[in-house]
Amino acid sequence: xxxxxxxxDTASSGPAPRGTGTVHPAxxxxxxxxxxxxxxxxxxxxxxxxxxxAQLMFLLPATVYMVAFFGYxxxxxxxxxxxxxxxxTFYTGEAPWIGLGNYRAVVTSSVFSxxxxxxxxxxxxxxxxxxxxxxxxxVFFRRRFPLNGVLRSLxxxxxxxxxxxxxAVWRWILDKDNxxxxxxxxAIHVTTEHPGWLTSTSLALISVIMVNIWIGIPxxxxxxxGGLQEIPEDLYExxxxxxxxxxxxxxYVTWPMLRPVVSxxxxxxxxxxxxxxxxxxxxTNGGPANASQTIATQSYxxxxxxxxxxxxxxxxxxxxxISLLFAVIYLRANRRAVDx
Amino acid sequence: xxVTADLSVHRRHTRRGWxxxxxxxxxxxxxLFPVYWMINVSLQPSGxxxxxxxxxxxxxxxxxxTALSQQSRNLATSLVVALGAVVFSLLIATxxxxxxxxFKVRFASVFLFAILISQMIPxxxxxxxxxxxxxxxxxxxxxPGLILADSTxxxxxxxxxxxAFMTSIPQSVVEAGxxxxxxxxxxxxxIVLPMSRNAxxxxxxxxxxxxxxxxxxxLTLTTTENVRPVTLGLYTYIGxxxxxxxxxxxxxxxxxxxxxxxxxVAQKFVAAGTTSGAVK
Numbered sequence: 001x002x003x004x005x006x007x008x009d010t011a012s013s014g015p016a017p018r019g020t021g022t023v024h025p026a027x028x029x030x031x032x033x034x035x036x037x038x039x040x041x042x043x044x045x046x047x048x049x050x051x052x053x054a055q056l057m058f059l060l061p062a063t064v065y066m067v068a069f070f071g072y073x074x075x076x077x078x079x080x081x082x083x084x085x086x087x088x089t090f091y092t093g094e095a096p097w098i099g100l101g102n103y104r105a106v107v108t109s110s111v112f113s114x115x116x117x118x119x120x121x122x123x124x125x126x127x128x129x130x131x132x133x134x135x136x137x138x139v140f141f142r143r144r145f146p147l148n149g150v151l152r153s154l155x156x157x158x159x160x161x162x163x164x165x166x167x168a169v170w171r172w173i174l175d176k177d178n179x180x181x182x183x184x185x186x187a188i189h190v191t192t193e194h195p196g197w198l199t200s201t202s203l204a205l206i207s208v209i210m211v212n213i214w215i216g217i218p219x220x221x222x223x224x225x226g227g228l229q230e231i232p233e234d235l236y237e238x239x240x241x242x243x244x245x246x247x248x249x250x251x252y253v254t255w256p257m258l259r260p261v262v263s264x265x266x267x268x269x270x271x272x273x274x275x276x277x278x279x280x281x282x283x284t285n286g287g288p289a290n291a292s293q294t295i296a297t298q299s300y301x302x303x304x305x306x307x308x309x310x311x312x313x314x315x316x317x318x319x320x321x322i323s324l325l326f327a328v329i330y331l332r333a334n335r336r337a338v339d340x
Numbered sequence: 341x342x343v344t345a346d347l348s349v350h351r352r353h354t355r356r357g358w359x360x361x362x363x364x365x366x367x368x369x370x371x372l373f374p375v376y377w378m379i380n381v382s383l384q385p386s387g388x389x390x391x392x393x394x395x396x397x398x399x400x401x402x403x404x405x406t407a408l409s410q411q412s413r414n415l416a417t418s419l420v421v422a423l424g425a426v427v428f429s430l431l432i433a434t435x436x437x438x439x440x441x442x443f444k445v446r447f448a449s450v451f452l453f454a455i456l457i458s459q460m461i462p463x464x465x466x467x468x469x470x471x472x473x474x475x476x477x478x479x480x481x482x483x484p485g486l487i488l489a490d491s492t493x494x495x496x497x498x499x500x501x502x503x504a505f506m507t508s509i510p511q512s513v514v515e516a517g518x519x520x521x522x523x524x525x526x527x528x529x530x531i532v533l534p535m536s537r538n539a540x541x542x543x544x545x546x547x548x549x550x551x552x553x554x555x556x557x558x559l560t561l562t563t564t565e566n567v568r569p570v571t572l573g574l575y576t577y578i579g580x581x582x583x584x585x586x587x588x589x590x591x592x593x594x595x596x597x598x599x600x601x602x603x604x605v606a607q608k609f610v611a612a613g614t615t616s617g618a619v620k
Contacts, residue, residue: 066455069492323460
């Protein structure tokens with residue numbers, strides 16, 4: 001920062017701004033003249049300052065973008081949560097301050113506790129399912145067999161197709177009357193009752209979690225498989241010499257060696273799952289009767305269906321707070337584990 | 341790559357190997373059934389809800405002709421937005437990745453931390469604020485508006501993946517170029533970028549996929565049919581009562597094409613990007 005100031009001081013004493021000249025030293029005739037006009041600085045100082053500025057110029061566009069599209073929304077949401085928005089706000093520009101009114105309304109609403117519980121169940125259920133199945137598949141694909149690589153890359157497909165596509169497909173598979181799942185269950189005589197996977201209040205959340213597990217398996221498989229590949233083969237050979245069983249090899253070699261990767265997968269999993277929106281909107285739209293409503297989908301409904309952007313922002317802020325709280329708890333627990 | 345490795349495996353392992361292959365294929369069939377079902381339904385002659393056959397025996401492209409007649413404009417919108425997001429994201433992310441990888445800037449750790457934090461911000465929070473801001477500056481229902489918003493997924497990812505590769509470029513290579521009289525920009529353009537080709541392609545492919553798959557910003561930042569990505573077109577289909585699932589699934593297949601192409605054609609770039617980032 002100090003170098004930056006010394007540069008801008010000298011630049012303002014000169015005849016023309018030379019900021020861009022330092023980035024393109026070979027580009028124009030003003031580049032060499034810049035040195036002549038900097039008599040008060042010792043050569044290496046001006047060189048270092050220009051170097052610093054050139055370096056910062058590389059970071060500038062990304063910094064501006066990050067501030068505008070991540071920093072600004074956080075601040076804006078924080079402010080919006082204290083204002084009363086209505087359907088006419090965006091025409092009149094009137095959004096009076098109402099203090100903590102939005103938070104009070106959101107938290108005391110009957111949907112809130114339901115959405116909070118659903119968010120926890122959705123996140124924990126999704127991650128547990130994705131992780132267990134992903135790890136089992138990663139261990140399986142560690143075997144050497146023909147077509148291993150081809151099969152593994154084809155398994156990426158559910159992860160790569162757009163979420164809303166998965167939502168549409170699963171909506172038809174889980175259809176109560178003619179969905180493939182109920183027809184299959186009837187064909188193998190499990191149940192002819194045609195459960196309403198997406199239309200029953202007791203099943204909707206479970207179905208949404210199942211679909212989200214399906215979407216998340218490839219991500220878990222890929223990262224955990226990469227982690228398994230890093231474990232040296234001779235550890236397994238040593239364990240085999242000691243007569244370790246398959247489970248013992250997993251318990252005492254694979255699991256401890258994989259732990260760092262496991263924490264990355266789980267933290268990313270929580271951070272990404274807690275804000276999932278596409279899947280739920282596509283499958284159930286949060287219904288029936290809020291049975292699959294989460295904090296993220298409820299925030300969407302408040303802002304973009306009821307046009308109460310203040311309450312939507314308040315709920316969004318609560319979601320960020322939960323996410324941050326989790327990250328802090330996790331980091332502290334992790335540090336303690338490292339200390340011990 | 342493991343396919344070629346398999347060829348050298350001992351023959352006595354191979355028999356057991358094929359047993360695992362069979363199990364692997366069963367796993368694949370179970371997990372990819374929804375993808376099969378999407379294609380199956382899209383090829384059925386009758387879109388009616390009653391009893392879709394398990395196999396597309398009577399092939400029909402009626403679903404696709406309906407889908408194309410109703411969604412071709414939306415598909416074009418998606419394509420333009422996704423390509424725009426790729427160009428914009430790479431323009432913003434590549435210099436930053438270079439700076440973070442090669443310069444000793446104190447700012448770098450702050451920047452990387454900001455990228456990690458940015459992953460925790462829910463899309464709905466960004467959409468909430470952008471709707472208000474876009475409404476003021478007139479970016480609602482516009483392609484540039486969607487490109488800018490969709491890049492929220494692409495830019496952090498591109499910075500991380502390109503940076504991971506660029507840290508593997510020896511500083512001496514870049515400095516050697518600079519001693520020859522090249523400035524930062526020339527060294528960046530003529531030395532660093534060509535060397536990073538695979539990382540750039542990987543970042544571009546994923547940025548394309550993120551923007552193509554975007555649903556939240558399409559849903560919140562567009563309100564008319566003029567600018568409507570295909571993901572939103574699909575959502576408006578399933579938002580109403582559906583009596584023509586063939587067309588809906590044909591649209592779903594069309595919306596999945598970039599993912600399928602990426603998987604088939606670009607596999608080696610994805611592999612190259614991830615391994616080159618992890619090797620050192």
